[in-house]
Amino acid sequence: xxxxxxxxxxLPAYLAEAEELLGAAQRHLLAVEASVRRGLAHPRAVxxxxxxxxxxxxxxxxxxxxxxxxxxxxxxxSLRHADRAGGRLPEAxxxxxxxxxxxxxxxxxxxxxxxxxxxxxxxxxxxLEALEAAALGTGPAKPAPVTLELDATLAARLSAAEREQLTxxxxxxxxxxxxDFVPGAERAASGITIxxxxxxxxxxxxxxxVLPLSGPAxxxxxxxxxxxxxxxxxxxxxxxxxxxxxxxxxSLVSEQAPAPAGAPAMPSEPELESVAARMEDEPEEQxxxxxxxxxxxxxxxxxxxxLAALVVNRSRLTRAVAELTAAGAPTRELTTIxxxxxxxxxxxxxxxxxxxxxxxxxxxxxxxxxxxxxxxSTGKAVxxxxxxxxxxxxxxxxxRLLPALVHLVRNAVDHALESPExxxxxxxxxxxxxxxxxxxxxxxxxxLSVTDDGRGVDATAVAARAGVPVPSTADGLLDVLCRPGFxxxxxxxxxxxxxxxxxxxxxxxVDQLGGELRLETRLGVGTxxxxxxxxxxxxxxxxxxxxxxxxYAVAVGSVEELIDVDVARLVRPAGASGVTLVERRGSAVxxxxxxxxxxxxxPEGRSGAGAKALIVRQRGEPVAFAVDRLLGQQEIVLRPLExxxxxxxxVVGATDLGDGQxxxxxxxxxxGAARGGAVRRPEPRQGRERxx
Amino acid sequence: xxxxxxxxxxDGAEYALPASDVLQMESYTGATPVPGAPSHVAGLVQVRxxxxxxxxxxxxxxxxxxxxxxxTRVVVGQLGNRIVGLLVDSAREVLKLDPAQVKxxxxxxxxxxxxxxxxxxxxxxxxxxxxDFPRVIGEETPNGDGQR
Numbered sequence: 001x002x003x004x005x006x007x008x009x010x011l012p013a014y015l016a017e018a019e020e021l022l023g024a025a026q027r028h029l030l031a032v033e034a035s036v037r038r039g040l041a042h043p044r045a046v047x048x049x050x051x052x053x054x055x056x057x058x059x060x061x062x063x064x065x066x067x068x069x070x071x072x073x074x075x076x077x078s079l080r081h082a083d084r085a086g087g088r089l090p091e092a093x094x095x096x097x098x099x100x101x102x103x104x105x106x107x108x109x110x111x112x113x114x115x116x117x118x119x120x121x122x123x124x125x126x127x128l129e130a131l132e133a134a135a136l137g138t139g140p141a142k143p144a145p146v147t148l149e150l151d152a153t154l155a156a157r158l159s160a161a162e163r164e165q166l167t168x169x170x171x172x173x174x175x176x177x178x179x180d181f182v183p184g185a186e187r188a189a190s191g192i193t194i195x196x197x198x199x200x201x202x203x204x205x206x207x208x209x210v211l212p213l214s215g216p217a218x219x220x221x222x223x224x225x226x227x228x229x230x231x232x233x234x235x236x237x238x239x240x241x242x243x244x245x246x247x248x249x250x251s252l253v254s255e256q257a258p259a260p261a262g263a264p265a266m267p268s269e270p271e272l273e274s275v276a277a278r279m280e281d282e283p284e285e286q287x288x289x290x291x292x293x294x295x296x297x298x299x300x301x302x303x304x305x306x307l308a309a310l311v312v313n314r315s316r317l318t319r320a321v322a323e324l325t326a327a328g329a330p331t332r333e334l335t336t337i338x339x340x341x342x343x344x345x346x347x348x349x350x351x352x353x354x355x356x357x358x359x360x361x362x363x364x365x366x367x368x369x370x371x372x373x374x375x376x377s378t379g380k381a382v383x384x385x386x387x388x389x390x391x392x393x394x395x396x397x398x399x400r401l402l403p404a405l406v407h408l409v410r411n412a413v414d415h416a417l418e419s420p421e422x423x424x425x426x427x428x429x430x431x432x433x434x435x436x437x438x439x440x441x442x443x444x445x446x447x448l449s450v451t452d453d454g455r456g457v458d459a460t461a462v463a464a465r466a467g468v469p470v471p472s473t474a475d476g477l478l479d480v481l482c483r484p485g486f487x488x489x490x491x492x493x494x495x496x497x498x499x500x501x502x503x504x505x506x507x508x509x510v511d512q513l514g515g516e517l518r519l520e521t522r523l524g525v526g527t528x529x530x531x532x533x534x535x536x537x538x539x540x541x542x543x544x545x546x547x548x549x550x551x552y553a554v555a556v557g558s559v560e561e562l563i564d565v566d567v568a569r570l571v572r573p574a575g576a577s578g579v580t581l582v583e584r585r586g587s588a589v590x591x592x593x594x595x596x597x598x599x600x601x602x603p604e605g606r607s608g609a610g611a612k613a614l615i616v617r618q619r620g621e622p623v624a625f626a627v628d629r630l631l632g633q634q635e636i637v638l639r640p641l642e643x644x645x646x647x648x649x650x651v652v653g654a655t656d657l658g659d660g661q662x663x664x665x666x667x668x669x670x671x672g673a674a675r676g677g678a679v680r681r682p683e684p685r686q687g688r689e690r691x692x
Numbered sequence: 693x694x695x696x697x698x699x700x701x702x703d704g705a706e707y708a709l710p711a712s713d714v715l716q717m718e719s720y721t722g723a724t725p726v727p728g729a730p731s732h733v734a735g736l737v738q739v740r741x742x743x744x745x746x747x748x749x750x751x752x753x754x755x756x757x758x759x760x761x762x763x764t765r766v767v768v769g770q771l772g773n774r775i776v777g778l779l780v781d782s783a784r785e786v787l788k789l790d791p792a793q794v795k796x797x798x799x800x801x802x803x804x805x806x807x808x809x810x811x812x813x814x815x816x817x818x819x820x821x822x823x824d825f826p827r828v829i830g831e832e833t834p835n836g837d838g839q840r
Contacts, residue, residue: 550724550725597727598725598727599725599727599728600725600727639742639743641726641736641743641745643744643745643774643776645729645730645733645745645747645776645829645830646726646729646733646736646745648726648727648728648729649728650727650728651726651727651728654724654736654743656738660738661721661722661724661737661738662724662736662737662738662743663724664724664726664736671727674728675727675728
């Protein structure tokens, strides 16, 4: 079947677009709901929602997903009535529409995971259809007909809705005109293009349709844009907006036509059908004006890959030039070119990284809907406050971060917030608040916080539940909460107010993203989780060092200090095998032998004398990791390790330092935490390592 | 219909994988060890810009470590979205195997080989063992714990 081949080709683009449209639809439906609850109309949101659904329907029809087409269709129908009623939606309509969106989303996810979309669930279409029946008869009466004077070419390309829009406009007392704009090189040079004309004309009236007409045009051109407008502006103003002759203005209604006496006032905005239809009919040229391009992430990854190869090649070139220089060759110009080349590569890389950034606000658009669902399922009164500004984040980070945030918000509503009765009893407002704030911090980090004004985490209860001593610090408490498998629903609900699957949140924020997770809580007052994650995990400023004969890299941002280790001043506490203490500015810092954490023996049995150490904060406490030699600082491209065979704690990924061999990029804090407790016996691995 | 197979040697014995599962063959210049990875993972290598894990067939089959030589190869195999290398002593041959040549392994082999061998093919006087690649690699596909 050839259709399936086409479908597979089209699916990634379809999914990307459907996701985006669903996000928009959810946003607008929430806005509609908010208005409905206050008894207000929200015509703009109704239209936007309709437009999103209409596009989803069209796209879904193209990939032949009948169930989504039907759901979207019936949702559209009920919205059409809402629009005729001036953007007023009956309250009873909100829930079926929500359900419809959920069902569409569900099916899009099915398609994304390679499954066929399931049929429409029983009863949904009936519920949506019932909305239509309920809403019928609410639309205003049609205006008296007005005859349009259109030549055949135009008439053929005008939809019924557009005609209606024009006649309705005339009925409400505006002029329907045709403005012909003839583009030309001269005009383009002085900044007059169809886009600028559209912009100017938009200020003078309502553009119903723009039709590009090819054929001999006034002034010797071969292309004319016919703009059909509803306006109150005089011809002269319109002509001026189109750059003067050869532009021309013609009325679409013969002046002798009897003015429709006492015609009912019509909404001045176009009807929904025409809104949607216009989007589809607009010539490509105008749609491109928006300047946004949708690109699959894999293509950006590919560009970055190619660039990484260039960077690697450059370091080889640098080495070769250095050798030439050492051999006495005249390489001054070569060196200059290399420097310039290096700068260009850095700029190029920054540009590609920028392409991968998404707005944090867009990432979080799902949360209001989540909270709405929780409000219904828990019966709690809760308000979500988002304070996200315009910070941006690498798509790869955003994709990983979202589940953690969803988790924190869900926990806050599910477990931390008290029921309305409880809240009133302790003198809090009935409605709880969950607040998500985010700031693009300095040094390439994004700071996020999820705050609730709920009951706070009861450390004693948590400790009792986990069977451990009561932690004395917030970090200690967080450790207990983050124990894998800690917390049953009952513990979380009744006593702790927190803690469903916090290990997942920590794993994402700390292990996968190399960020930080902290907790602040006051009993009875509320809890805040602070997250700090890097804006991008693809490009890192890294320290490269050598340890037990191999090179490794760590993110510069994670290292607090570099120190020289003076062996004479090391202290070995009795009984603490492998851990020594090193003095740093008057305090004792534990010194771990990194080679042991890395399971690397020292074949020659030499000691780490004269070595350096990297100081890293592990749960807020400084820990020193002894290494052999520092090799320098450089920008690296991180390749995450995704295969389960090599997805281990403490290793965030690999990079290529120019020798074609992967170099591990470590997260020292995670490595120390995961393996510091039980340092394993180094396994013999001779014959399988690469030479240093 | 006969199927093309890649034949490789580990500790003197001959094994085979369907050629359709094999992306390419690479000579081996060493792998970057990964602390905490399973003991049969030799480490990471870079193949055409991709970083992939390499499973040491000898370690996996419970055989003594072998000497690396010019013949040592990494058979780069594809398993769904995963690409994993298998470190073998040598890999020089491709064979067309007819289904009629392929038999289930004798019970004793099944027990001894921990399921790594899923069939045995008779090729003239030689016996070639068809390996169960997913099993040899030894991990299921990544589970959906919040990572895409």
